[in-house]
Amino acid sequence: MTVEAPNPGGMRLPGMAGTGLAPYPHQTTFSVLTLGSGSPELNPARASACTGIQYRGAYYLVDTGNGSALSLLKGGSYGPYRHRDIAGILFTHLHQDHVTDYFDMVTTRWSEGGKRLDLVGPPGTAELHRFLVTFFGDDLRYRLRGGDRAGIDEEGMFRGVDIRELTGSREFQLGGVRVKTAELTHSLLNLAYRFEADGKAVVVSGDTAFDRRLIDLARGADVLVVDANPWADGSAPPPGGAPSHMSLPEVVRVAAEAAVGTVVLTHLWPLPVDEALVRRTQSVFSNGGYSGRVVFAEDGLEVPV
Numbered sequence: 273m274t275v276e277a278p279n280p281g282g283m284r285l286p287g288m289a290g291t292g293l294a295p296y297p298h299q300t301t302f303s304v305l306t307l308g309s310g311s312p313e314l315n316p317a318r319a320s321a322c323t324g325i326q327y328r329g330a331y332y333l334v335d336t337g338n339g340s341a342l343s344l345l346k347g348g349s350y351g352p353y354r355h356r357d358i359a360g361i362l363f364t365h366l367h368q369d370h371v372t373d374y375f376d377m378v379t380t381r382w383s384e385g386g387k388r389l390d391l392v393g394p395p396g397t398a399e400l401h402r403f404l405v406t407f408f409g410d411d412l413r414y415r416l417r418g419g420d421r422a423g424i425d426e427e428g429m430f431r432g433v434d435i436r437e438l439t440g441s442r443e444f445q446l447g448g449v450r451v452k453t454a455e456l457t458h459s460l461l462n463l464a465y466r467f468e469a470d471g472k473a474v475v476v477s478g479d480t481a482f483d484r485r486l487i488d489l490a491r492g493a494d495v496l497v498v499d500a501n502p503w504a505d506g507s508a509p510p511p512g513g514a515p516s517h518m519s520l521p522e523v524v525r526v527a528a529e530a531a532v533g534t535v536v537l538t539h540l541w542p543l544p545v546d547e548a549l550v551r552r553t554q555s556v557f558s559n560g561g562y563s564g565r566v567v568f569a570e571d572g573l574e575v576p577v
C-alpha cells in the first residue's frame with residue numbers, strides 16, 4: 273500500500289494562529305477585503321457573503337456567510353488575515369448565506385485572543401450570539417479551561433460583546449470609523465452600511481432590490497460593494513413576485529447616480545467570469561452612463577480605498 277501526502281508538512285501559512293509570525297501587512301490604512309463573493313449556492317471558488325472593511329489593521333466584517341471564516345485564513349495575495357483583528361461584525365440581514373459562519377468566525381477570533389467585539393445588525397442579531405454561548409456553552413467553557421490557550425478569558429465571548437440591533441437610518445462610531453446605515457428593500461429587513469474615515473467612504477449594500485435610499489447612502493463614495501446577484505450576466509430576473517435583487521442595469525443606475533469611484537460586484541452566482549461576461553458587463557455600465565471602475569469580487573481580493 274502507499275500513503276500519499278500531496279502536501280507534505282500540511283498547509284502552514286505564514287501568520288497563521290500559533291506561528292508567531294506577523295499578519296498580512298496592509299499596503300493602505302483603509303481598504304476593502306472581499307472575503308466571500310458568492311451566493312447562497314455552494315461554490316468551491318467563492319464563500320458566501322462577507323466583506324471586510326480594513327481600517328488601520330482592524331477589520332469590520334459585513335456579514336459572515338458560509339466559508340468566510342476560512343477565507344480569512346486563505347487571505348489575500350500577501351498572506352492570511354488574523355481573526356483576532358476583527359473589531360466588529362455587522363449583519364446586513366439574517367439570511368443564512370450572510371450569517372452561518374458567525375460561530376466559527378467569533379470562536380476562532382476569541383481563541384486567538386480577540387477581546388471586546390462590536391456586533392451590529394437587524395433585530396435577531398442578539399439572539400444569534402445568545403445561541404452561540406448557550407448551545408455551544410459547554411464547548412466554549414472547555415476551550416476556556418484549556419491551559420494551552422493562555423490569554424483567553426470570558427471577554428469577547430461571554431462578556432464584552434457590545435450588541436446593537438438597528439432598523440432604518442442610523443449613525444454611530446466604531447473605533448476610528450463613522451458608520452451610517454440605510455434600510456433597503458429585500459425579502460427581509462436589509463441594512464446597507466456606509467463606512468467613513470479620513471475623508472473617504474465605502475458602502476456595502478447587502479441584498480436589495482433597486483432602492484433610491486442606496487443611491488443616497490452611496491453618494492460620492494469611493495467604493496460601493498454591491499449585490500449583483502443573480503443577474504450580473506445581464507439576464508432578466510424571473511417574472512412574478514416582488515424583486516429582492518437588482519438587475520445589472522439597476523446596479524449601473526445606482527453607481528452612476530451616486531457617482532461612486534469604484535463598483536465591486538459581489539454575491540455572484542457560480543457563473544464563469546470570462547472575457548465575454550466582462551465585455552457584456554462593460555457595455556451595460558457604459559450604456560448606463562457610468563464611467564468609474566468596475567471590479568468583479570474574488571475571495572481574498574483587497575481593494576484600497
Ligand SMILES: [Zn+2]
Nearest residue numbers: 365367458479
Ligand atoms: Zn438575502
